[in-house]
Amino acid sequence: MADRVLYTNEAALAEANVIQTNLALSLIRLFDETLIPVPGTTLAELEAAETALVGYPAGGYPVAAYAEPIFAPGGGAVIQSALVQVVYASGAAVSIGGYWVEDAAGLVREVFIYDPPRTLSALGDGFPIIAQFGYGRNTM
Numbered sequence: 001m002a003d004r005v006l007y008t009n010e011a012a013l014a015e016a017n018v019i020q021t022n023l024a025l026s027l028i029r030l031f032d033e034t035l036i037p038v039p040g041t042t043l044a045e046l047e048a049a050e051t052a053l054v055g056y057p058a059g060g061y062p063v064a065a066y067a068e069p070i071f072a073p074g075g076g077a078v079i080q081s082a083l084v085q086v087v088y089a090s091g092a093a094v095s096i097g098g099y100w101v102e103d104a105a106g107l108v109r110e111v112f113i114y115d116p117p118r119t120l121s122a123l124g125d126g127f128p129i130i131a132q133f134g135y136g137r138n139t140m
Contacts, residue, residue, distance in 0.1 A: 012069075012137075029050060029061075031096070078132055078134045087126035094121075097114060
């Protein structure tokens with residue numbers, strides 16, 4: 001057997017609780033398909049590519065709180081945001097490249113990339129977002 005790290009369920013829940021607190025009052029913000037994020041992508045670059053979708057709230061969709069941590073299939077614990085419904089209302093078609101989660105301090109916590117991008121161009125077009133963060137999964 002090889003050396004390995006083991007995260008306990010208790011540790012996974014504790015870490016998820018800390019992140020849940022840190023993500024209170026966060027934002028889910030959409031970027032268009034012109035940006036291809038990489039690990040060095042900055043908040044300024046994300047903001048420069050923020051969607052022009054009609055009806056999109058200025059500064060993104062507010063997320064007041066995340067759900068309580070729960071155990072994940074396969075191990076660890078996860079927290080999830082409330083459901084955000086992205087819906088085309090009117091105006092020019094847009095192509096959404098993904099979203100980022102920004103905490104109340106203005107730090108980017110996660111970037112989620114859509115591949116392929118999601119196009120919104122007609123009434124009825126839309127998609128749901130539930131941001132999810134996982135912690136303490138063991139690899140055995």
